[in-house]
Amino acid sequence: MCSPNVAQVVRERIAREGVPQVSRRSFLRMGGLTAGGVAVASMLGPNKLNRMAVARAQEATEVIDLSHVFSVNVPTYLIGEGPKRETFVTVEQDGFYIQKWNFGEHAGTHVDIPAHFVADGTTVDNYDAVNLVSPAVVIDISAKAAEVADATLDVADIEAWESANGEIPAGAVVFLYSGWDAKWNEPEAFRNADADGVQHYPGFSPEAATFLVEQRDIHGIGVDTLSLDIGASTTFDVHVTVLGAGKFGIEGVANLAAIKDRQATVIVGVPRWEEGSGGPARVLALA
């Protein structure tokens, strides 16, 4: 996600406030290492599989696909930035079939990694794989999203979820379910831009992102829309907070309704794009 006409705002904010956005508590929990001023969770500790992810996998009976088809028609944050493909060879002509692809890293169901917003931040090829296997938490804000496109997942929504389910487990990926994925195959409705070109769809509130990074111990967050922030954001506070803390985001997630009331383990199958800011991924849940 990006838009040249708002880039200046982000750059100025980072210049003014710095990126870390990491509380002393979070910083110490992550071990206090820094790279370019940012704590890097992925460099820390042994490569141990999250125990809750394993415990939940024991109960799983199904593989749920949280990934949309990576298509030339996927909705994109910027108009005209859709992927392109061409047929390279075919079974009929050549004995086997291969396509060639051309795309930017933030298309389709894809991951945002710290380097997307953090100069010298961890790139996806070096991001620790242990963070890619996590317990999934799905917080349903579809009722308010149906009323107001700019709806946010707020701290109160997290508190309500925890009242019903207990505290968000360590190492979780926290997903926002807005129901927006039902519009995926209608790119204009998915972007939902107004007459001024401002997009309108749900996202995390900045306060909720800060709460998850500072008060909980998450691996990342995910949304069924085009951006971790609401579409109308010009400051990308959620991106800055989450990626600045060494966590990841997932945008364009499919099918969260299938796991929102279940215990699930999520596996984020993002290829190791060299020096990548993130990239297209296969996101699977065991539930």
Place this chain on the structure above:
Amino acid sequence: MCSPNVAQVVRERIAREGVPQVSRRSFLRMGGLTAGGVAVASMLGPNKLNRMAVARAQEATEVIDLSHVFSVNVPTYLIGEGPKRETFVTVEQDGFYIQKWNFGEHAGTHVDIPAHFVADGTTVDNYDAVNLVSPAVVIDISAKAAEVADATLDVADIEAWESANGEIPAGAVVFLYSGWDAKWNEPEAFRNADADGVQHYPGFSPEAATFLVEQRDIHGIGVDTLSLDIGASTTFDVHVTVLGAGKFGIEGVANLAAIKDRQATVIVGVPRWEEGSGGPARVLALA
């Protein structure tokens, strides 16, 4: 993997013998469905997670990355077919960082899906996700591969593995470990082409592929080289047999030494490339 100068051989063989290569036993096991004359395992049955994969995940303590970095320098079957990347925007200039990529589907650690060799075969966007979570079996032929580059994984190697470990579990991905991945960062050594341009590295024997498809119930096979067949193959029998039976292959697998003596569950995180013949993937093991 492909080479225009051998494509004719494959096309003629498929025209002569047909693609199915599926025994009556395998065909009935898969339910007898056909698409373009080929049994399609991925269309069958409920989307149930493989029980052995779950059982093994219970014992897992680590995430092992079986994926190489997807780089512009990866070795490729055809010379000059390496991926390309360019910087699109940067944190310093634009407030955020994104790259653009351009590549063919069979580069880096990647998946081969039936449509790669089967006209009207299943493409990767529609391949059933339940096949992507599997018990892993690693058969070590590194001793003979160190002696002879054209070494094959033979039926006798499978029998020896089963004598020590029991029958290959249902739904397994069977990996050939040759030790070849140690040469990954030296593309010429990895391709190992002779003066005539013929590549020399290990692969499955055609008989081993037929045995696995007909006598065992596998999800797919994988190699730490550039091709499921030996590099010198001109007929691609292993590809035709495995993909023709609706199974998948994984080429360019990394780090198999880390799981070869362990119980492991493998997750094949291949994005849903639209109408894809396979494509770059994140392959993770829980072990």
